Structure formats: structure tokens, C-alpha cells
Amino acid sequence: MQQITTEGNQERMQRLVAVRPRLISFARLQLRDLARAEDAVQEAIEAAIEKDDTFAGRSGYETWVFGILKYKILDSLRAQRREGWWQPLDEELDEAAIDRQFQKNGRWDQEARPSDWGDPETTLHSERFWKIFDLCMTALPDTAARVFSLRELMGLSTEDICRETGLKQNNCWVILHRARLRLRACIERDWLAEEA
Amino acid sequence: MFKMMMCKEATHLMSKRLDVPLTFQEKLSLKVHLAMCSYCTQCNQQFSLLHETGKQYEKLIERDIVTLSSGSGDSR
Structure with missing residues (x-):
């Protein structure tokens, strides 16, 4: 019609x-x-x-x-x-990348200490920020990126994510924690580097 | 005895708080830690910013559309 x-x-x-x-x-x-x-x-x-x-x-x-x-x-x-195109993995071997951000005693490693990104409103309105965000998302391990995206970009609850992926809720939280740490480190490196 | 939480554990709670409500004990531990640790305070802000990306993406799309319709010269 x-x-x-x-x-x-x-x-x-x-x-x-x-x-x-x-x-x-x-x-x-x-x-x-x-x-x-x-x-x-x-x-x-x-x-x-x-x-x-x-x-x-x-x-x-x-x-x-x-x-x-x-x-x-x-x-x-x-x-x-x-279609078996992707398989959610409980354990992506990226613990090392996270551990590098901390000393053995659990404090921030000197190199990894978080810095000020400036005013959040301004940051979120910057096209450059979105380019960096995109790059850092692409660099994340597969499951980490997908779970982060389901949670933060698609707005699903961790309960819904479990249903979609078959992951256990506990693992979801662990994956999200690691994804956020990796993303923040990646974004910070690029965001502050170019601005200087 | 009260054991001081370390930064790594604090980031775990900062992350968890964005996905599920923390227990009273967890909230308190995090609050105490953040009051004393400026690095974790920064990290907490960065996690919050990442938490806003979904909503912000929606706004970006809205802005694209608004820009187009105001630029089209169509007064409607």
C-alpha cells in the first residue's frame, strides 16, 4: 500500500x-x-x-x-x-591490564592516577571526546565492550544483560568494573595528551 | 578494628553503585574513602561521566536533527 x-x-x-x-x-x-x-x-x-x-x-x-x-x-x-558470531566470555584475560593501574597494596599506580578531565558538560559536548570514546570502545576486549555498551549506551539493567548474554550477574559486575577502568585509562591518555 | 579500604576495592564499589544500590556498609566505606582520596574522587567522576554517555548520545542525535530542521529554511 x-x-x-x-x-x-x-x-x-x-x-x-x-x-x-x-x-x-x-x-x-x-x-x-x-x-x-x-x-x-x-x-x-x-x-x-x-x-x-x-x-x-x-x-x-x-x-x-x-x-x-x-x-x-x-x-x-x-x-x-x-549464529555463533560472538560468545560472551566470563573471563577475558584482561586482569593484567587492570592490575597495572594499581600497586600491589591496592593503591593507584603512580602512572595511572586519575586526573581531572575538566568540566563534564563541556567534555560531553566535545566532538573530540566522542572520537576518543569511539576509539577506546573499539580497543576494549569484545565481551567488555558489549556488556558496557548494553549497560551504559543501551540502558539495560544488569539483570536484562544476564538474560541477553547468559552471563551471571556477578560476572557482569566484574566485567563492567574492568571495562570502566580500562575505558577511563584509555580516554584519559588521549584526552589529556592532545589538549596539552 | 576498622580496616581502611584500598583504592582498587573503592573503584569496585564506584562501579557497582552505578549498576545496583550499595548496602549501607558499602556506601559508608566508599564515602569515607572518597573523602580522603583525591584520585578516587577523580575516578568516581570519570565513571559517572561514562554513565552519562547513553543519554548524551541521544542528545547528540537530537542536535543533529534540530540543526538540520533549523538550517533547512523551512518555517513550517
Whole structure:
């Protein structure tokens, strides 16, 4: 059935085209594969166009589209698991990378002591920060990146993450703790290095 | 005797607090440690910032859309 194209949905379609690159980089952080990320975004965009009349008139178009994308990303993630594309690992051997940030007695290692990143609002509005964030996410071990992304980017609870991944909740917390420590170290190195 | 928590253990609680409510004992230990350790205070802020990335991503997407619609010259 051909939909009647109103001026409103014409404009929304232009918006979708414009926001597509950002949606793809979001999906790629979670799916860790460009082709799959593009597919998920394509499906989300098609769903948004198809369901345009259910949106019509309400505010928060971007939030709505973003919500659709999150569902599509979860679908794709499930497919990745089914196809054996990725296997959540309880124990990624990255304990050493974490231990390097601390001395034997549990205090911060001199080299790893956290510094001030400046005003959080300014940081989060900086395109440079997002580039560094993207790089550091890519550098994370697979399970760490996916679990971090499910928790912090997709906003799932650790309970839901257990359901999606088959990981135990305790392991989830351990993985998140390590992921956050690795990310902070990676981001800090690049963020402060270039600014100087 | 009260045993002082070390930084590594403190980062574990800073991380956990973002995923699940801490027990009273855990909250207290973390609070005491943060009051005395400036490095952990920084780390705690960095974890909080990482915790904001999801919401912020949504705002970035919103900004892309807003920029486009205000730049299109369409007065609606």
C-alpha cells in the first residue's frame, strides 16, 4: 500500500537521512561490525517510515527513532549469538591490564592516577571526546565492550544483560568494573595528551 | 578494628553503585574513602561521566536533527 506523503513526513525523512551516520556509529559500538550496524539502522529507518502515522504530531521524534533502533540492535545481537558470531566470555584475560593501574597494596599506580578531565558538560559536548570514546570502545576486549555498551549506551539493567548474554550477574559486575577502568585509562591518555 | 579500604576495592564499589544500590556498609566505606582520596574522587567522576554517555548520545542525535530542521529554511 502506498502511503500518502505529507509535508510532515517528507521532512522527517530528510531528518532520518541526516541523522543516519550518527545512528550507525551508535549501532557499531554495540554490534562491533559495520555491515551489521548499517543493517540495523536501515531496518530502524524503514520501521520509522512505515510507522510514521503512529508517530505523527507527537514531540521527541529522535527519541522515538532511537528507541526503534535499540530494539533492532538487540535483535541483531541475538542473531549474532545464534549464529555463533560472538560468545560472551566470563573471563577475558584482561586482569593484567587492570592490575597495572594499581600497586600491589591496592593503591593507584603512580602512572595511572586519575586526573581531572575538566568540566563534564563541556567534555560531553566535545566532538573530540566522542572520537576518543569511539576509539577506546573499539580497543576494549569484545565481551567488555558489549556488556558496557548494553549497560551504559543501551540502558539495560544488569539483570536484562544476564538474560541477553547468559552471563551471571556477578560476572557482569566484574566485567563492567574492568571495562570502566580500562575505558577511563584509555580516554584519559588521549584526552589529556592532545589538549596539552 | 576498622580496616581502611584500598583504592582498587573503592573503584569496585564506584562501579557497582552505578549498576545496583550499595548496602549501607558499602556506601559508608566508599564515602569515607572518597573523602580522603583525591584520585578516587577523580575516578568516581570519570565513571559517572561514562554513565552519562547513553543519554548524551541521544542528545547528540537530537542536535543533529534540530540543526538540520533549523538550517533547512523551512518555517513550517
